[in-house]
Amino acid sequence: MNITELPNDIFLLIVANLSPEDIILSRRVCKQFNAAFTESELSRHVLLQHYPRVRELRNVDDNNVIWSNVLSRVASRYHYLKAGTPRGIERFALGKSLVVPEWSRFYPVAPWQRHLQFEEKVAPFHYPDTLWTYDEGILVFPSTELQQYAIYDLNAGTLSQIDIESEKKTVRRIRLIEKVLVVEWCEPEAYHQLNENETVHRHFATAYDVRQDDEGRWNAIFRNEWKIHFLGMPLNSRDRFFSSHTSTHYALYLWQPNRSAWGEDEPIEGLAIWDISSPSYYRPSEDPTGKTKPADDLEGARVLRRFSFADLAFYKIRQRSGPVLRGLKLDENHIYIIQEDHRWVVGQQASSTLPRLHRVKSTGIPFFSSPFWEDQCGADGDVNLSFCERASDMRSPNFAPCWRHEEFPYLTITEAVDANAGVIFSARHCFMLETISINIKPKIRMIGPGYEVSLRDDIWQQLLGKGKLCGDERWLIGENTNDEVVILHFDRAAKAMQQC
Secondary structure: OOHHHOOHHHHHHHHOOOOHHHHHHHOOOOHHHHHHHOOHHHHHHHHHHHOOOOHHHHHOOHHHOOHHHHHHHHHHHHHHHHHOOOOEEEEEEEOOEOOOOHHHEEOOOOOOOOEEEEOOEEEEOOOOOOOOEEEOOEEEEEEOOOOEEEEEEOOOOEEEEOOOOHHHOEEEEEEEEOOEEEEEEEOOOOOEEOOOOOEEEOEEEEEEEEEEOOOOOEEEEEEEEEEOOOOOEOOOOOOEEEEEEOOOEEEEEEEEOOOOOOOOOOOEEEEEEEEOOOOOOOOHHHOOOOOOOOOOOOOOOEEEEEEOHHHHHHOOOOOOOOOOEEEEEEOOOEEEEEEEEEOOEEOOOOOOOOOOOEEEEEEEEEOOOOOOEEEEEEOOOOOOOOOOOOOOOOOOOOOOOHHHHOOOOOEEEEEEEEOOOOEEEEEEEOHHHHOOOOOOOOEEEEEEOOEEEEOOOOHHHHHEOOOOOEEEOOEEEEEOOOOEEEEEEOOOOOOOOEEO
16 A cells, blocks of 8 residues: 555654655655655654754744755755765865965964873874854855955855955954954064064954845955054064954953063963944054044943953962963853863973863853852763763853863863754864874764764864864864865855865
8 A cells, every 4th residue: 555645644653753864765756755755744844853953943934945855955964964974075275374475464373382291192282273263154264266365155155255454464363253253463564672582563453244245245344443452462472362252342361471671470461351342433553653543432442341460360360370271251241261271281381280180160250340250170080980960061151161071081172063953063082092002093073963973084184283163063164284274064065165
């Protein structure tokens, strides 16, 4: 008997035992099967049963959806995800140099001089910044092909040039969050002679609103600009700053070696929070003396709060000569200081009091009041290797990032989290075991609803040259060791990508 002729309730009971792949393959049997297995309500029901958190169910207007097509696309995407094999790969060469060409000058902020060492095996604990940034389907990077900074819309597959006036800048860092692009940069020419051996460059941050025009092209529209250091910083591997931003606020932590002639050793530290929500035409980079700034100009970026040495000590976030700062996070009313230390950390800036194994801590501070809180956890372990009792999906900045030491001694290098879809790409490394067996390799794991897979072994070198992953259920982005940003597509193929 043809099962499509059965009563609908019985037919649905049978279909409930089929996988999405079986349902799509059944469409090819005959015309009756095709009509039955492409029926709209059936396709939607299968989506809800097998993929309840996919973006198509969250973001699509039910009245205009062909659910059979949606099921085909989603089932194909998760087929590649579960197999741990991308559908295709795109690579874009990054234009970056210290001097020329002028449009791509880049002098990254140096990471801390700390690394992991166990017996004779050494592994990174900090990675340098990337000269690309990603948020919500939009990738910004300096394109060697276009000889210009560009915005790539991954969903549409379109590449648009943007003007951030990079020919006037030496870029230190770029970051895209909530459709606001912040470029931290300095002037190529030195501004002041600091001492006999060093000169300083004036440093600024410029915010751009990333918007799409009526023709679908993305643009970076100047919002405002502000000075991030009162005098300037040398371009070297010792002076460092860490930052974060939202669409309305910007925070910066500064760490500089003490150059006092009086022999003081403690580094100079500072922390400040800006309100960057108001647009302003005024550019401090074009006004070195500050004389042309309108006296009644209340718009543009403005400092909300500065933290003194005493404040940093009070909040237990002063780093001194043994820094453990991992990074900063912001929400609408708070700044979070993420700190991390590890038993196997060595190097010039390793702390003198190392934890038993691995410790991470988040300190939350309101913008305008003194109370603060700390959340700390550590991979201390017990006889059952129960290193942390936290749920693995606690990834809010007010919680210590416990995922860093899940399954210790594996160390999570970086993650790309699509919280709405319930998909986590997690790159983990266990260099300790590599001293025992040459067969232990770094792995990138994809954790999804009800399953966990590993991507192909060769993905490691293609994505983690800089220890950074971004993406969602449709794609995964990283950088290889050849200065290329690499995109693994699990969804439909983009025009320019290499098919796997």
